[in-house]
Amino acid sequence: MRKRTEAPERRRSDLLDAAQRIVLDKGVAGLTVDEVTARAEVAKGTFYLYFRSKEQLLGALQDRFVDDLTARQRAELDRLDAGDWMGRLLHWMESSIRGYLAHADLHDALFHHPRSEDPASQPSIGHGQAARHGHEADPTINTHAAALADILEAGTAAGAFTLANPRAAAILLYNTMHGTADYLVEQAQRETTDSSTNLVDAVISESLNLCRRYAEPTG
Amino acid sequence: MRKRTEAPERRRSDLLDAAQRIVLDKGVAGLTVDEVTARAEVAKGTFYLYFRSKEQLLGALQDRFVDDLTARQRAELDRLDAGDWMGRLLHWMESSIRGYLAHADLHDALFHHPRSEDPASQPSIGHGQAARHGHEADPTINTHAAALADILEAGTAAGAFTLANPRAAAILLYNTMHGTADYLVEQAQRETTDSSTNLVDAVISESLNLCRRYAEPTG
DNA sequence: ACCTGAACACCGTTCAAGT
DNA sequence: ACCTGAACACCGTTCAAGT
Numbered sequence: 001m002r003k004r005t006e007a008p009e010r011r012r013s014d015l016l017d018a019a020q021r022i023v024l025d026k027g028v029a030g031l032t033v034d035e036v037t038a039r040a041e042v043a044k045g046t047f048y049l050y051f052r053s054k055e056q057l058l059g060a061l062q063d064r065f066v067d068d069l070t071a072r073q074r075a076e077l078d079r080l081d082a083g084d085w086m087g088r089l090l091h092w093m094e095s096s097i098r099g100y101l102a103h104a105d106l107h108d109a110l111f112h113h114p115r116s117e118d119p120a121s122q123p124s125i126g127h128g129q130a131a132r133h134g135h136e137a138d139p140t141i142n143t144h145a146a147a148l149a150d151i152l153e154a155g156t157a158a159g160a161f162t163l164a165n166p167r168a169a170a171i172l173l174y175n176t177m178h179g180t181a182d183y184l185v186e187q188a189q190r191e192t193t194d195s196s197t198n199l200v201d202a203v204i205s206e207s208l209n210l211c212r213r214y215a216e217p218t219g
Numbered sequence: 220m221r222k223r224t225e226a227p228e229r230r231r232s233d234l235l236d237a238a239q240r241i242v243l244d245k246g247v248a249g250l251t252v253d254e255v256t257a258r259a260e261v262a263k264g265t266f267y268l269y270f271r272s273k274e275q276l277l278g279a280l281q282d283r284f285v286d287d288l289t290a291r292q293r294a295e296l297d298r299l300d301a302g303d304w305m306g307r308l309l310h311w312m313e314s315s316i317r318g319y320l321a322h323a324d325l326h327d328a329l330f331h332h333p334r335s336e337d338p339a340s341q342p343s344i345g346h347g348q349a350a351r352h353g354h355e356a357d358p359t360i361n362t363h364a365a366a367l368a369d370i371l372e373a374g375t376a377a378g379a380f381t382l383a384n385p386r387a388a389a390i391l392l393y394n395t396m397h398g399t400a401d402y403l404v405e406q407a408q409r410e411t412t413d414s415s416t417n418l419v420d421a422v423i424s425e426s427l428n429l430c431r432r433y434a435e436p437t438g
Numbered sequence: 439a440c441c442t443g444a445a446c447a448c449c450g451t452t453c454a455a456g457t
Numbered sequence: 458a459c460c461t462g463a464a465c466a467c468c469g470t471t472c473a474a475g476t
Contacts, residue, residue, distance in 0.1 A: 032469085045441075046440085164424075165421055168422045168426075171402055174398070175398025175401075179394025206391060214433050261460075262461040264453080445473105448470100449468090450465105450466090452465080454461105457458100457461100
């Protein structure tokens with residue numbers, strides 16, 4: 001019964017890292033609390049000092065994935081001309097899809113998982129309540145969707161877009177992106193590398209057409 | 220040890236019906252093989268004569284949901300003017316979102332569930348392998364996505380749409396619809412009836428704008 | 439305060455035995 | 458051929474006991 005006390009945040013991220021490796025190895029279905037704690041070198045019960053349930057751990061992994069992607073995009077957007085709203089929109093769309101594809105294995109493994117109806121699942125242990133399918137698209141919860149909503153609202157205010165309802169538009173385009181990325185990830189696993197690269201390029205190209213025509217039809 | 224032999228298709232749909240009731244009552248997380256077989260009044264082992272796993276049962280429920288929706292839509296589309304391609308597209312989009320919302324409880328419960336990485340899960344017992352997230356959008360697998368692809372391809376060929384790549388467009392718009400329906404379903408559970416009705420109408424209205432501007436920008 | 443790990447409880451799946 | 462249900466195996470979660 002050795003005891004190794006660690007800074008709580010460090011311990012928490014150890015558990016997340018271990019879980020992420022397992023998810024990449026065997027998928028969400030192969031994730032067990034037993035193996036998470038074994039890889040993180042703590043006792044099984046310690047898991048429940050940092051996460052309310054296995055379900056909440058998955059939520060925290062999803063949050064981390066989306067937050068990392070959003071941070072990378074924000075850095076890239078800062079290098080674009082501030083007044084080029086269409087450029088910012090097209091960049092958001094293309095780099096989001098490509099960003100998901102670049103981490104296809106993790107994205108695919110993470111973003112298909114069970115939802116418990118557990119009514120008592122309020123966020124209370126740290127941050128780590130997942131953005132799930134559905135409110136995933138909610139700009140008030142998901143920073144990635146919020147970045148898109150910002151572009152559409154500011155661009156409309158600036159007269160670059162002619163959108164009747166930029167908030168609704170953000171919901172639509174966020175889901176266009178996310179569902180399409182899911183689809184391309186699965187196709188990539190099914191097809192040869194060559195033919196799926198063609199599909200990816202064709203669909204991304206068409207997604208940019210969609211953005212252009214939808215946001216600025218008078219352009 | 221009483222034995223009640225039934226026509227296999229009947230038994231199978233009894234199990235599906237029982238599972239659907241449970242999913243509506245307690246969600247996917249609350250679904251157990253034990254309770255499915257209890258409600259269908261068969262022994263636990265009988266379940267595995269009709270489904271390879273609990274996972275495959277969920278896939279079969281999803282298939283049934285999508286097939287029912289598609290059949291209803293097809294009947295409605297037959298009443299539209301055959302040459303009115305934009306009308307058909309707008310109808311597909313609006314009735315799909317509203318169709319999902321009308322069965323929000325079942326749709327929400329069904330379309331968020333785990334994927335096993337089980338490499339041995341080939342469809343072999345009857346039909347009932349699920350269309351999952353990802354290839355869900357594949358028109359060759361999902362009849363609902365196929366209906367949209369048909370409209371876009373035929374409408375483009377007829378000159379009503381000016382789409383560079385109707386197949387890619389179908390993937391994009393299918394995901395716009397599906398993700399947005401997911402989002403609206405979850406919002407509906409979160410908000411009061413009044414405010415969510417407003418949101419639904421605003422988002423649907425904007426989705427029709429998107430279809431109009433995207434498919435027929437010269438119109 | 440933080441950590442341990444044995445014990446418990448709950449299913450998914452199998453299979454030898456029934457009709 | 459179709460069905461049964463006890464038994465097995467596998468985890469998620471808890472909690473009394475350690476430092």
